[in-house]
Amino acid sequence: MAVVAGFTPIDIPIRLGSFSFEIHSTLEIFGRLFALGDNDRYILVLLFGFGAFWFLGAGVIVTHRFFVPLGTGIIALLVAALAVEPFLYAALLVEMAVLLSIPLLLPPGKTIGQGLIRYLIFQTLAVPFILLAGWSSAGVEANPSNEILLLQTVVLLGLGFAFWLAVFPFYTWIPLLAGEAQPYAAGFILSLLPTVALLLGLKFLNAFIWLRDFPSLPQYLQIAGIIMVVSGGIWAAFQKNLSRMFGYAIIMESGFSLLALSLQTQVSYEVFASQFLPRILAIALWALALSIIKGKTSLDFSGVRGLARKMPFASFAIVVSGFSIAGMPLLAGFPARQVLLENLAQQSFTIVILSFLGNFGLLVGCLRLLAALISEKNEPWKANEGLPKILLLVSGIILLLLIGIFPGWILPPFFNLLKSLQFLI
Numbered sequence: 001m002a003v004v005a006g007f008t009p010i011d012i013p014i015r016l017g018s019f020s021f022e023i024h025s026t027l028e029i030f031g032r033l034f035a036l037g038d039n040d041r042y043i044l045v046l047l048f049g050f051g052a053f054w055f056l057g058a059g060v061i062v063t064h065r066f067f068v069p070l071g072t073g074i075i076a077l078l079v080a081a082l083a084v085e086p087f088l089y090a091a092l093l094v095e096m097a098v099l100l101s102i103p104l105l106l107p108p109g110k111t112i113g114q115g116l117i118r119y120l121i122f123q124t125l126a127v128p129f130i131l132l133a134g135w136s137s138a139g140v141e142a143n144p145s146n147e148i149l150l151l152q153t154v155v156l157l158g159l160g161f162a163f164w165l166a167v168f169p170f171y172t173w174i175p176l177l178a179g180e181a182q183p184y185a186a187g188f189i190l191s192l193l194p195t196v197a198l199l200l201g202l203k204f205l206n207a208f209i210w211l212r213d214f215p216s217l218p219q220y221l222q223i224a225g226i227i228m229v230v231s232g233g234i235w236a237a238f239q240k241n242l243s244r245m246f247g248y249a250i251i252m253e254s255g256f257s258l259l260a261l262s263l264q265t266q267v268s269y270e271v272f273a274s275q276f277l278p279r280i281l282a283i284a285l286w287a288l289a290l291s292i293i294k295g296k297t298s299l300d301f302s303g304v305r306g307l308a309r310k311m312p313f314a315s316f317a318i319v320v321s322g323f324s325i326a327g328m329p330l331l332a333g334f335p336a337r338q339v340l341l342e343n344l345a346q347q348s349f350t351i352v353i354l355s356f357l358g359n360f361g362l363l364v365g366c367l368r369l370l371a372a373l374i375s376e377k378n379e380p381w382k383a384n385e386g387l388p389k390i391l392l393l394v395s396g397i398i399l400l401l402l403i404g405i406f407p408g409w410i411l412p413p414f415f416n417l418l419k420s421l422q423f424l425i
Contacts, residue, residue, distance in 0.1 A: 001044075001048040002049040005041050010023050010025050032084060033084070047078065050191075053281075054284060057184065058071075060386075061288065063184050064182065073100055078093070078094065088133070091127045098119075115173050122163050122170050127160075153210075164194075177189075178247035183299075184287045186243075198261075209423070212264075217264075221262035231358075242299040243299050252358055253275075256355075260275065268343055276417070281332060281400060286318055288396065305376060307373050309381050310379065310384050311383070320400055331401065
């Protein structure tokens with residue numbers, strides 16, 4: 001589906017011999033319009049490629065037996081959320097995807113945990129705020145000089161996205177869910193939903209001039225982003241559980257995406273788009289390694305002590321993924337992070353210092369983990385992961401290195417995601 005979306009034009013007749021057909025950009029269902037133009041094909045490539053990438057790993061990991069069909073349904077609903085007009089119906093489609101993710105995260109027979117309950121509550125709380133923002137935005141377009149109505153609309157929209165993106169202080173469910181659910185399923189949801197929420201945020205910025213011109217929007221985005229980066233990094237530094245550290249790393253990564261959006265320049269939007277591949281790849285590799293380890297031992301530091309000698313590839317994959325999210329040089333997360341910090345330094349050097357503090361916190365957590373993994377010296381070195389899992393882990397590590405070493409060859413195609421944002425770029 002990703003390949004077909006990449007090579008099949010929309011609203012242009014396609015001829016195959018004597019047979020011709022055309023894929024239309026709009027589809028009407030029950031009076032609601034779903035629209036995907038030719039420039040939106042790149043978003044389809046991203047989401048369907050995302051699904052293919054995660055479903056490939058599910059073939060060698062013991063996951064929910066309905067992981068692939070449920071995951072495909074979730075992706076379809078989120079694509080519909082990006083395409084639906086008017087935009088307020090996106091909230092309902094995202095909520096349907098959230099409800100469909102519950103059986104994915106909670107296999108039959110397993111007791112529901114606090115993290116899953118909080119996840120459902122916070123994601124559901126976003127719906128009324130988005131719906132109310134959609135209702136009040138009509139009034140803003142009719143009377144853009146009404147500052148009180150404008151502020152109310154921005155606050156409602158901001159709260160809705162704060163719940164979707166798990167912005168501080170609404171992110172407490174992420175480390176809890178990461179520790180309770182099967183790591184691979186949790187990683188799938190924790191990387192897919194923020195990706196779609198960020199794309200929806202870009203779509204809203206592109207659609208409404210009153211939102212783009214709101215003077216305090218960059219400041220709000222910077223404050224939310226830097227709080228997520230600093231708190232996520234510092235909490236990751238003191239964690240003693242690999243799954244919870246994984247959750248805080250995801251929080252920090254989302255914070256950097258908000259910082260990129262706060263600059264509102266073409267370069268910052270390109271940085272924002274180029275972060276998708278390193279983010280998805282690092283999270284997937286970390287989740288894959290956690291799933292492999294979880295079947296053998298607990299995910300506390302005490303349980304993985306000396307594990308590098310028994311599972312060297314899974315252990316190394318977790319450390320490399322953490323270093324990539326922390327922005328270490330020669331890894332996939334570094335190129336976009338470097339450009340982002342350079343542009344942030346032109347506005348506020350304090351933001352850059354705080355960003356380094358968050359990166360340093362995650363780096364300290366990864367170094368503590370590395371020390372625990374290689375602590376035992378009496379065990380012989382032996383790879384117990386199995387050949388299919390080793391091949392996936394090594395492929396992920398190599399991809400993180402290739403993106404970090406050759407970013408100019410691999411990341412620019414992701415700038416095509418911005419082609420549909422004609423009012424932002």
